[in-house]
Amino acid sequence: MTQPHSPSQPPIAQERVDELIDSLVERGWYVGRDFLPDALCQSLLAELDDKTRRDALVAAGIGRGDQHHLRRDIRGDAIYWLDRESQAQRRYLETMAELQQALNQALFLGLFEYEAHFARYPPGSFYRRHLDSFQGRANRIVSTVGYLTPDWPADGGGEMVIYSPDDDREVARVLPEAGTLVCFMAETIPHEVLPTHRPRASIAGWFRRNASLGGLVDPAR
Ligand SMILES: O=C(O)CCC(=O)C(=O)O
Ligand SMILES: [Fe+2]
Numbered sequence: 001m002t003q004p005h006s007p008s009q010p011p012i013a014q015e016r017v018d019e020l021i022d023s024l025v026e027r028g029w030y031v032g033r034d035f036l037p038d039a040l041c042q043s044l045l046a047e048l049d050d051k052t053r054r055d056a057l058v059a060a061g062i063g064r065g066d067q068h069h070l071r072r073d074i075r076g077d078a079i080y081w082l083d084r085e086s087q088a089q090r091r092y093l094e095t096m097a098e099l100q101q102a103l104n105q106a107l108f109l110g111l112f113e114y115e116a117h118f119a120r121y122p123p124g125s126f127y128r129r130h131l132d133s134f135q136g137r138a139n140r141i142v143s144t145v146g147y148l149t150p151d152w153p154a155d156g157g158g159e160m161v162i163y164s165p166d167d168d169r170e171v172a173r174v175l176p177e178a179g180t181l182v183c184f185m186a187e188t189i190p191h192e193v194l195p196t197h198r199p200r201a202s203i204a205g206w207f208r209r210n211a212s213l214g215g216l217v218d219p220a221r
Contacts, residue, residue, distance in 0.1 A: 010096050011037055020183055021106045029162050029184035031174050036146050037217040041178040045148040046200050048118045051080050076125025079117040086211055090175035100207055116205025121196045129192035139205040147176040148201040158196030175202050
């Protein structure tokens with residue numbers, strides 16, 4: 001019997017990776033439904049639920065380093081940075097490493113690192129429109145968001161809205177349904193999370209290039 005994700009078997013079909021790359025080139029963003037395996041999403045959600053019960057999540061802030069501060073009027077999620085401690089996390093990170101390799105081969109992006117956190121948005125929370133690359137530190141090159149909550153209803157709120165970088169028009173509205181992966185250029189694609197009506201679980205992550213500032217290597221967070 002074949003294992004659902006045996007190490008020799010790439011978890012994502014090549015056609016899906018090609019589709020993602022084409023869309024990034026054409027539009028700067030990609031939305032893939034059923035991109036992530038169900039069993040993987042279930043394990044990751046169980047892990048996030050467990051961390052939530054154990055109070056291991058921290059309130060998310062904006063900015064990094066000295067500039068980091070809480071702004072509940074801007075974002076209301078709680079996060080946990082991936083630390084490779086579980087099989088499910090390692091599997092997710094392996095999948096992203098494959099994607100990183102494919103992006104580098106196709107687009108010469110020079111991505112060399114990936115950082116990601118679990119995010120839980122409690123009912124009523126949101127993340128206002130923003131770009132993912134911090135000003136003056138253009139080191140987050142490509143963003144990814146993988147959704148973990150199964151059976152998300154059409155009226156559940158919490159959609160991710162993507163805007164055109166050219167004219168600010170809304171170009172996509174994505175239900176945060178388990179298995180969906182969104183990928184976009186971090187420096188140019190404005191996006192937001194609309195207020196959610198139920199607990200919303202995801203993994204947000206960023207492929208980075210190393211940026212050094214004043215001789216210091218940029219810290220990851
Ligand atoms: O969860 C999402 O849909 C997007 C989250 C986001 O934009 C972020 O964490 O930067
Ligand atoms: Fe974002």
